[in-house]
Amino acid sequence: MARTRTADKAYHHGDLRSALLEAADGLLEDRGVEAFTLRECARRAGVSHAAPAHHFKDVRSLLTAVAAGAFQRITASMRACKAAASPDPLAQLQGAGEGYIAFALREPQHFYLMFRCSVVDTEDPELAASGREAFLELERPVAALHRVDDAMADDEGSIDAVLLWSLVHGFAHLYLDGRLSQRADLDAAALAERVIQRTLAALGANLPAGR
Amino acid sequence: MARTRTADKAYHHGDLRSALLEAADGLLEDRGVEAFTLRECARRAGVSHAAPAHHFKDVRSLLTAVAAGAFQRITASMRACKAAASPDPLAQLQGAGEGYIAFALREPQHFYLMFRCSVVDTEDPELAASGREAFLELERPVAALHRVDDAMADDEGSIDAVLLWSLVHGFAHLYLDGRLSQRADLDAAALAERVIQRTLAALGANLPAGR
DNA sequence: CAGGTCATCTTGACGTTGACAAAATAATCT
DNA sequence: AGATTATTTTGTCAACGTCAAGATGACCTG
Known part of the structure; x- marks a missing residue:
């Protein structure tokens, strides 16, 4: 018209x-x-x-596509942070974590959506694939870290991957919900950096090639 | 009628x-x-x-009341696990974390709701109070842990509180979203236990009275 | 115990939503 | 050019949250 x-x-x-x-x-x-x-x-x-x-087909299916796009961007965000860090495994891991959180802070609503399984079709192959790819950005450097140490079981590696994903995921959620604002002296990114650093330092101390 | x-x-x-x-x-x-x-x-x-x-007044206000009740139950869940653990600060912390996750697994939808700030009235005084109380169950044992060590700044204590809350919070969310099921050999509670244990062990190694 | 008053609950209405069906419109193919 | 097909619009439906008005039962005063 x-x-x-x-x-x-x-x-x-x-x-x-x-x-x-x-x-x-x-x-x-x-x-x-x-x-x-x-x-x-x-x-x-x-x-x-x-x-x-x-x-x-649905609102659901639209939002699923939106979420898939968001997963690609969080992957990109982690890659960008890793690229800016030193190649040292620990630094790579720190970068991945910071990239994860940076995305969540940049696109909070998208971040929420990505994990709202009741709103999104988790069976969707595109969504599943982009989700898996994102997780790999975190899992790979953990594996790299552990490859240095033969003595450590694979098992422990997968535990550490879960641990780190949980950490950054939980941090992002809590911060976005305003639950972490008691530390007003630090902004989100700085607080995230310190939390990840402390975790990796502690974890790294259990590894032979610590820091 | x-x-x-x-x-x-x-x-x-x-x-x-x-x-x-x-x-x-x-x-x-x-x-x-x-x-x-x-x-x-x-x-x-x-x-x-x-x-x-x-x-x-609203759907919002109903759900806010529901969420407040849920916060009281998660507090109770953490207390119960702590009561079943040894009085050692690290064990208390482990208990708090496991209680947190146990609640999330037991009442997943309530757990979701509690942190859905767009659905719930975060200004509500009752909700705010019960939320704060829940966090204290986690924060207090962290403080107790650090009180042993004068050398460590308070600062580090608050970082560790954020770290642990993020960890259990993230774990619960990821597990409920089915993102952690690659470890099918362990059920949720067992996996949670190991993740928390590993974290506390690593953190504890940085403390004087380690383990 | 009568009558009034108030809190509580029901009925009905409005505007908005997601989904569906059927009609209308434009692009493509032969 | 004409037909087929993909795309978009219009119209409809039940269900939702909220509001306004009316009905119902409890309580209180005299």
């Missing part, structure tokens, strides 16, 4: 799919998961309320 | 408030936060859809 398609152009047989994903990203970060609405999302993309149906 | 009030008796001027809270507890654990509905909750309590309004 009398609708000016400026930049985004060509909705009809342009790609509404990406436009919807973009709109969803914005809506999510603006209003949060709970206030997320398919209709508002369609509105933002400039289409009717039923338009999304052809590209996404 | 022709409604048989069997056990629960006296709704009118009985306490609907408690009945609603009970119904909400059940509905929450059955269907999850996202599927939680005020109307269904009223249905379970055997009243009309608008009845809750007189006792709770």
Whole structure:
């Protein structure tokens, strides 16, 4: 109709799919998961309320795609931090952890969404794959750390991976919920750095090539 | 009307408030936060859809009360585990962590709710108080641990409190989201025990009275 | 015990949501 | 060019949360 398609152009047989994903990203970060609405999302993309149906079966399926994208970005965030760190295994691990938390602080609502299994389709292969890939960014450096030490069972390595993921995951959640603000003297990133550092130092002391 | 009030008796001027809270507890654990509905909750309590309004301003306010109750139970869960452990500070800490996780596994939906700040009124004084009390169960034994060691700054103590809370909190979330199931040989509680043990051992090695 | 008052609960309505069906529109293929 | 198909719109539905108004029962005063 009398609708000016400026930049985004060509909705009809342009790609509404990406436009919807973009709109969803914005809506999510603006209003949060709970206030997320398919209709508002369609509105933002400039289409009717039923338009999304052809590209996404469900709200669930839209949000699943959004979450998959978010997992790719958290992976990228961890990689970026690792690239900026020294190649030393401990430093790599520290980088991965900080990248994880940095993403959570940068895109809190996306971070929430990624782990809201009741809102997202965890069976979705794309989501599962991008999730696994993200975890690997954390698991790999743990394995590298332990490879130095033959005496240590693989077992312990997998425990440490769980430990570290739990640590950064919990930290991110608690901080975002405002539960960690008693340490107002440190900002989130600095506090995260110290917590990870302390953990790795303690863990590293149990390894032969400590620090 | 022709409604048989069997056990629960006296709704009118009985306490609907408690009945609603009970119904909400059940509905929450059955269907999850996202599927939680005020109307269904009223249905379970055997009243009309608008009845809750007189006792709770909002869905939000109902869920806030539910969350406050849950915080009291997680506190109780930590206390119970601590009571079963030796009085040694490290064992107390281990107990607190295990109690935290045990609650999350026992009442996963409540655990989710407690930290869903967009669904719950974090300003509510009752909720804030019960939340603070729960955190204290974890913070106190950390402080006790550090009191042994004068050389260590208070600072480090508060870092360790954040660290441990993050650890158990993250573990609970990840496990509930099914992200930790690669270790199928261990059940949740056993895995949690090992993770906490490893953390405390590593941390404890940095203390004078280690282990 | 009568009558009034108030808290409690029900009924009905409104606007909004996600999903579905059917109609309309535009792109593509032959 | 004409038909087929993919895409989008319009309209509808039940269900939701919240509000307003009315009904119901308990309590209190005289």
